[in-house]
Amino acid sequence: MKIGFIGCGNMGEAILGAVHRKHVCLACEPRAERQKALRKRYKVVFGMLSDVVRASDLVILAVKPQDLPDVLAEMRTLPLKGKIIVSIAAGITTKAIDRALRGAKIVRVMPNLPALIGEGVSGLCAGGRATSKDLAVARRIFDAVGSTVVVKEKMLDAVTAVSGSGPAYVFLFAEAMMKAARRLGFSEAEAKALVYGTLLGSTHMLAKSPDSAEDLRLKVTSKGGTTQAATDVFLRKDILGMFEQALAAACHRARELSK
Numbered sequence: 001m002k003i004g005f006i007g008c009g010n011m012g013e014a015i016l017g018a019v020h021r022k023h024v025c026l027a028c029e030p031r032a033e034r035q036k037a038l039r040k041r042y043k044v045v046f047g048m049l050s051d052v053v054r055a056s057d058l059v060i061l062a063v064k065p066q067d068l069p070d071v072l073a074e075m076r077t078l079p080l081k082g083k084i085i086v087s088i089a090a091g092i093t094t095k096a097i098d099r100a101l102r103g104a105k106i107v108r109v110m111p112n113l114p115a116l117i118g119e120g121v122s123g124l125c126a127g128g129r130a131t132s133k134d135l136a137v138a139r140r141i142f143d144a145v146g147s148t149v150v151v152k153e154k155m156l157d158a159v160t161a162v163s164g165s166g167p168a169y170v171f172l173f174a175e176a177m178m179k180a181a182r183r184l185g186f187s188e189a190e191a192k193a194l195v196y197g198t199l200l201g202s203t204h205m206l207a208k209s210p211d212s213a214e215d216l217r218l219k220v221t222s223k224g225g226t227t228q229a230a231t232d233v234f235l236r237k238d239i240l241g242m243f244e245q246a247l248a249a250a251c252h253r254a255r256e257l258s259k
Ligand SMILES: NC(=O)c1ccc[n+]([C@@H]2O[C@H](COP(=O)([O-])OP(=O)(O)OC[C@H]3O[C@@H](n4cnc5c(N)ncnc54)[C@H](OP(=O)(O)O)[C@@H]3O)[C@@H](O)[C@H]2O)c1
Pocket: 006, 007, 008, 009, 010, 011, 012, 028, 029, 030, 031, 034, 049, 062, 063, 064, 065, 067, 070, 071, 088, 089, 090, 110, 111, 112, 113, 164
């Protein structure tokens, strides 16, 4: 398949890196030095937007949301019949893209930051005239940078709240645990080894275990022990309610931004 990238910054490069050996990749990217760097690392041919779109079977729109209207305006007059147009621009609905590109098969995707290291999770939905087969084609591309979940478009703001913004919640948790470990007397290096090691080991265990997160927590919490002393503090401060509120706030903000 021929895949065209419109915009090849952080996210575009992550996807390009995962698919360039298997597919013919073309890209439109304004900065010459960036083109040079990408050409050194990947099998990719650069061209003007119209040439890239014309030559591709599937086009990934990987520009910032504020740059998307210009890109869509430029694509409007191009022949798009039969092509799959995949947008990863946060907050821009398939309806808005469909209005600009009448007749195109549109798939909207919300990837997340760990896609940059091949461990992202993306929410996908079909819009416009995209069929389930088109969605499956797009899904395979995003499976190459992690894993995927197909959702209805109305759930994409919730995907943004859970996995889109999610890496920041984990970084915040790590930041808080680092600060607390330093307060207990560990050096930065020691705290990093203990905190990052704990996060990595526990998340791998969570992913491999048939038990739920709650079950695993209860298994390591002996009555009256050290873990309970700590988790009681979290639960008294209503950590569960805080997460509920935080994710609802992110979802609400995603809805506001996509209006
Ligand atoms: N990064 C994430 O974690 C993440 C997560 C979820 C969704 N997304 C979505 O992914 C999209 C890309 O994000 P990013 O972080 O990869 O942004 P980025 O690093 O800024 O990449 C965008 C690239 O597109 C180029 N560009 C701008 N206008 C263009 C045009 N008209 N034609 C071709 N290329 C153009 C930019 O060049 P200049 O720099 O010269 O303008 C830049 O190299 C965004 O819409 C964002 O909402 C990102």
